[in-house]
Amino acid sequence: MGNLLILFTASLCLCLFVALLYVLYKYWWVPHRVQFIMNSQGIKGPPYEFIHGNNKEALQMRKEASSKPMALTHDIFPRVMPHDYSCIKKYGKNFLSWNGVRAQLVITDPELVKEVLKTSEKAFSKPKTSYFFKKLLGDSIPTIKSEKWARHRKLANHAFHGESLKNMIPAMIASVGTMLEKWKDKEGKEMEVFKEFRLLTSEVISRTAFGSSYLEGEKIFDMLTKLTLIIGRNFYKAKFPVIGKFWKSADEIESNKLEKMIHDSVMKIVKQREEKVMTGEVDSFGHDFLGLLVNAYHDPDEKNMFLIQDIIDECKTFYFAGQETTNSLLAWTTLLLAIYPDWQDKTRAEVIEVFGNQNPNSEGIAKLKTMTMIINETLRLYPPLNGVVRKAERDIQLGKLVLPNYLDLNIRFIALHHDPDLWGDDVHLFKPERFAEGIAKATNNNAAAFMPFGLGPRTCVGMNFAITETKIALSMTLQRYTFTLSPTYVHAPLPNLSLKPQHGLHCLCLFVALLYVLLYVLYEYLWVPHHLQFVMNSQGIRGPPYEFIHGNNKEALQMQKEASSKPMALTHDIFPRVMPHDYSCIKQYGNNYLSWNGVRAQLVITDPELVKEVLKTSEKAFSKPKPSYFFKKLLGDSIPTIKSEKSARHRKLANHAFHGESLKVNH
Numbered sequence: 001m002g003n004l005l006i007l008f009t010a011s012l013c014l015c016l017f018v019a020l021l022y023v024l025y026k027y028w029w030v031p032h033r034v035q036f037i038m039n040s041q042g043i044k045g046p047p048y049e050f051i052h053g054n055n056k057e058a059l060q061m062r063k064e065a066s067s068k069p070m071a072l073t074h075d076i077f078p079r080v081m082p083h084d085y086s087c088i089k090k091y092g093k094n095f096l097s098w099n100g101v102r103a104q105l106v107i108t109d110p111e112l113v114k115e116v117l118k119t120s121e122k123a124f125s126k127p128k129t130s131y132f133f134k135k136l137l138g139d140s141i142p143t144i145k146s147e148k149w150a151r152h153r154k155l156a157n158h159a160f161h162g163e164s165l166k167n168m169i170p171a172m173i174a175s176v177g178t179m180l181e182k183w184k185d186k187e188g189k190e191m192e193v194f195k196e197f198r199l200l201t202s203e204v205i206s207r208t209a210f211g212s213s214y215l216e217g218e219k220i221f222d223m224l225t226k227l228t229l230i231i232g233r234n235f236y237k238a239k240f241p242v243i244g245k246f247w248k249s250a251d252e253i254e255s256n257k258l259e260k261m262i263h264d265s266v267m268k269i270v271k272q273r274e275e276k277v278m279t280g281e282v283d284s285f286g287h288d289f290l291g292l293l294v295n296a297y298h299d300p301d302e303k304n305m306f307l308i309q310d311i312i313d314e315c316k317t318f319y320f321a322g323q324e325t326t327n328s329l330l331a332w333t334t335l336l337l338a339i340y341p342d343w344q345d346k347t348r349a350e351v352i353e354v355f356g357n358q359n360p361n362s363e364g365i366a367k368l369k370t371m372t373m374i375i376n377e378t379l380r381l382y383p384p385l386n387g388v389v390r391k392a393e394r395d396i397q398l399g400k401l402v403l404p405n406y407l408d409l410n411i412r413f414i415a416l417h418h419d420p421d422l423w424g425d426d427v428h429l430f431k432p433e434r435f436a437e438g439i440a441k442a443t444n445n446n447a448a449a450f451m452p453f454g455l456g457p458r459t460c461v462g463m464n465f466a467i468t469e470t471k472i473a474l475s476m477t478l479q480r481y482t483f484t485l486s487p488t489y490v491h492a493p494l495p496n497l498s499l500k501p502q503h504g505l506h507c508l509c510l511f512v513a514l515l516y517v518l519l520y521v522l523y524e525y526l527w528v529p530h531h532l533q534f535v536m537n538s539q540g541i542r543g544p545p546y547e548f549i550h551g552n553n554k555e556a557l558q559m560q561k562e563a564s565s566k567p568m569a570l571t572h573d574i575f576p577r578v579m580p581h582d583y584s585c586i587k588q589y590g591n592n593y594l595s596w597n598g599v600r601a602q603l604v605i606t607d608p609e610l611v612k613e614v615l616k617t618s619e620k621a622f623s624k625p626k627p628s629y630f631f632k633k634l635l636g637d638s639i640p641t642i643k644s645e646k647s648a649r650h651r652k653l654a655n656h657a658f659h660g661e662s663l664k665v666n667h
């Protein structure tokens with residue numbers, strides 16, 4: 001048992017030591033190496049801070065920027081990403097930044113952006129999804145790679161393009177119709193359009209992709225929204241690797257719960273679809289996105305078959321991606337039309353010209369030129385996604401740079417969309433006319449200047465869907481209403497971010513404290529006893545071997561129990577019965593031997609010469625040991641336990657009380 005404990009503790013100690021080395025390697029050596037490699041190629045940036053990277057600084061800047069009210073300007077980059085904005089000003093278009101321990105080459109040079117996004121994913125792939133994003137998207141199109149991605153992407157392309165998209169138009173019109181019907185009660189009143197469009201976009205994706213109403217997917221949307229809030233809160237939080245495996249934050253626990261609940265809710269919708277076929281209510285799984293997924297689940301060809309988890313993850317992703325992004329586009333477009341009534345009038349005139357008072361149709365949607373310009377300018381100024389991330393898969397060349405494979409590549413659309421070098425001095429003005437002759441002309445054929453839906457093979461699969469939905473919603477709304485800006489309008493500050501201390505530092509302190517305790521225990525309970533044992537043994541003093549923590553206590557207790565359990569003859573030979581362990585040790589090891597009361601080494605002395613020497617020598621050499629916990633309770637600091645001058649004083653008093661005249665008087 002003792003050996004097992006030693007082995008266990010030694011292994012634990014070794015593991016902790018390896019973990020410490022790993023942490024130092026990952027959190028100190030690698031970041032400094034990457035920093036050195038990039039700096040030596042002329043890429044500078046704010047210095048790496050242990051564990052936090054630049055997160056604390058970025059969070060603080062964001063908090064400050066978003067706490068101030070904002071004038072009605074479209075120059076939003078310094079407000080939305082103040083840290084990146086100030087780094088570009090200080091270090092240039094491409095700089096090295098740190099999200100915790102993750103090195104990020106932030107790229108806003110259009111040539112490098114194109115090279116990254118258009119190169120095969122074997123060179124610049126999607127990075128591993130962070131803990132919370134994984135809960136949101138699982139293994140779905142935005143996160144998977146290679147052959148699996150190609151298969152899933154093919155299915156999604158089929159569901160959201162061409163004829164399938166055309167077939168979705170009636171459902172989109174019906175959803176907008178429902179929203180406008182409700183607006184009738186609110187005519188003339190002020191309305192929060194972002195909220196209204198949240199319901200609309202949820203309803204549209206539910207109906208078109210999943211053949212259900214918003215109400216059926218309501219729980220899923222609520223849970224996805226909660227997850228996105230958690231992601232926002234944790235965006236700048238560093239995660240400590242070793243401790244993080246064993247200790248979960250409240251947000252991690254909550255996100256696990258949400259993930260499970262979303263899984264169950266989506267599963268229910270999938271099962272309902274399957275049951276309709278099983279019961280003969282319908283004869284196929286359907287041709288919408290969910291139908292194609294369920295079909296793929298039942299595909300007899302293993303190569304094409306989707307697993308149930310694939311379906312769940314794709315559904316989650318499309319519920320999320322199909323709603324949040326288009327919601328943002330619709331809300332910003334409406335706001336801009338309210339700010340610029342001339343453009344609103346022009347767009348309305350176009351809608352009336354194309355559709356009259358009729359509902360939109362696919363041919364007409366393609367003819368809405370002014371509306372397309374408005375949407376593009378909105379996407380330029382207010383891209384629903386600020387950027388995308390890739391990862392250098394290996395040490396690789398990018399332009400003139402050689403990138404180490406630890407590097408994430410952050411491409412900030414928002415910086416490119418607001419770059420005066422690409423758009424001119426009027427970059428921050430709302431000027432839809434830029435797009436009058438199409439995107440290629442507006443961007444001077446520079447694809448990286450405008451890419452709200454991404455670039456290269458990973459471009460947004462829902463782009464046409466989102467644009468069609470936006471055009472239908474705007475057309476039907478403009479046919480009926482005029483938007484004006486609320487007089488109380490100010491740009492709402494971003495949700496306040498709390499500056500909680502980073503978990504990483506707590507974890508490191510905890511880790512160091514644990515290591516310290518472990519080393520202390522090993523020293524006190526392993527090293528010291530064995531060293532003492534060696535010292536005494538080498539002088540001929542033997543004794544029962546020390547057992548980790550217990551010493552000889554278990555053995556001594558056992559012997560005492562056995563001895564006292566037997567009836568005793570009327571003999572005065574009580575030593576073997578009263579102290580059987582000591583008795584047997586003397587027999588085995590001689591008059592003086594080494595014994596262990598737990599971790600306390602005890603030289604048991606029965607050699608009369610040594611006994612005299614110990615007891616007669618000044619207490620400066622052989623003093624009373626510290627009383628044990630329970631003896632301390634019994635005796636406190638009294639004559640048997642105190643020493644030196646205090647002991648002398650107390651003893652004098654007691655002597656006086658129990659000797660000489662006092663003793664006689666008491667008689």
Ligand code: HEM
Nearest residue numbers: 141142321322325326329388452453454458460461462466
């Ligand atoms: C205005 C609306 C939207 C914007 C601005 C937008 C933006 C983007 C961007 C920038 C990407 C590229 C990500 C990357 O390169 O890593 C992307 C990918 C994606 N989007 Fe959208 N999106 C929108 C609407 C939608 C909708 C409505 C859907 C679903 C119906 C959708 C589904 C996806 C999916 C599945 C991907 C991953 C594509 C892949 O990795 O192959 N998006 N989106």
